[in-house]
Amino acid sequence: MRIATWNVNSVKARLGNVTEWLDSAKPDVVLFQEIKCETAAFPLQAFQDLGYHCAVVGQKAYNGVALLSREEPTDIITRLPGEPEDEQARYVEATVGGIRIASLYLPNGNPVGTEKYPYKLRWMDRLKAHAASLLAQEIPFVLGGDYNVIPEARDVYDPAAWITDALFRPETRAKFREITHLGLVEAFRAVHPDADRAFTFWDYQAGAWPRDNGLRIDHFLLSPQAADRLVGCAIDKGPRGKEKASDHTPVVLELVA
Template sequence: MTDWKAATFNVNGIRARLPVLLEWLDAQRPHLVCLQEIKCQDKDFPESAFSEAGYRAVWKGQKSFNGVAVLSTEPPDQVVSEAGDEILDSEARFLAVKTRGVWVINTYVPQGRSPDDPAFAYKLDFLKRTARWIASHFTPEDPVLWTGDINVAPDPLDVFDPQRLDGKVGFHPEERKLFQEILSWGLTDLFRHLHPEEKQFTFWDYRLPRSVQRNLGWRLDHMLVTRPLVRAARDCFVDTAPRTRPKPSDHTPLVAVFHLEDLAG
């Protein structure tokens, strides 16, 4: 079996970003891609463009906001579009699929606005409920990948200025503490596991002048994996190329490569 390549990419509007995304798919040829913030209703999802590129698509859309999708080179064995949870299902932010024996949970976690806004408590609740859903359906010995725009920079290495940004949404102590609690169930932050000292980002704010050139970024997009996928992992890397293209998303893809024959240990 060849290596299996999975990716996550917050596209910030799938129709606006379609040329960038198709170009990237052709260059990287991942087997599976989780997309967030597609910002379109179900009827407007550009399924035919992905079919022509060799991908099957499942998606959960919402007018103007949010939205998640999964592209794969083969149809998933199972799809869960409703978690059975009032928070996870209240907006188009959750989509899970099973493929090649791996369960992939794709989430677009709310940004949270500011620590004193009710949206911040909603964000924390969303994270807790996703972790609870995973724990109720799987064990740490099942091959599980929780990925997407998780909207938390877990460590000082994950933001461009940890002193100035400490306490801001996305790098708030309460979020970072919760992130570590979630990992303690049996998940590993794969990029940090494989690159313990590397300062690499997945998001650069449009509002900061020349943020990409100055590397004023955050690592907000993650691959959180159970032990079997840690064993099977060959690489996890950020591909900055799409963020440098014309009319880019403010995020860029995070990619992981697994040798699935190693899942059994």
């Protein structure tokens, strides 16, 4: 099974790039973040024409996630448990091929001095609690998406410049470690333990892309049962170099049956 995650930064604005990549890469499951449209406005037909079933959680102009799969997904949930009043469209989870798979868009958290940062940390606590509940079921699961977390200094082009940013603050990284320390495997690092400058995001400003001034903030976290099936995890930089590209690029996970 090939599972891709990609923050597309507006699915309608990037539709040509996205469908072109899907037609070439042919993942079995695709996780989108920042679709930036309401559920009813999602370009469903374009993806159905490529053979995908779509579970979409949209929101006007902001956020939004989707899970696309060649096999029809079942037991779909559309909110991360733990804060019923949270209406932001950031989470969708379903069973595909016997694996629970989630597409998540973790809050950015900036500016740190506003309510946005405590919201980010609460969201991470909720994700930890949900991951623990999934672990208790002893089922294979994959939590993929834009985590807005830079796990280590080698995952950012200039660590000193980012130390006060919500993506790299010590509290953020500590919360991320709490989640992985439940017993989850961060797939890219498991496959590429020594990789440096392996980025998934490059800002549109200051020549970040041509200078390779990037961040690695898009991740797959795997349960032990899913990690036993891990055979590959790679960053595909090709789409970032296209015209009208998203500022993120796809990450592709490979699991054996």
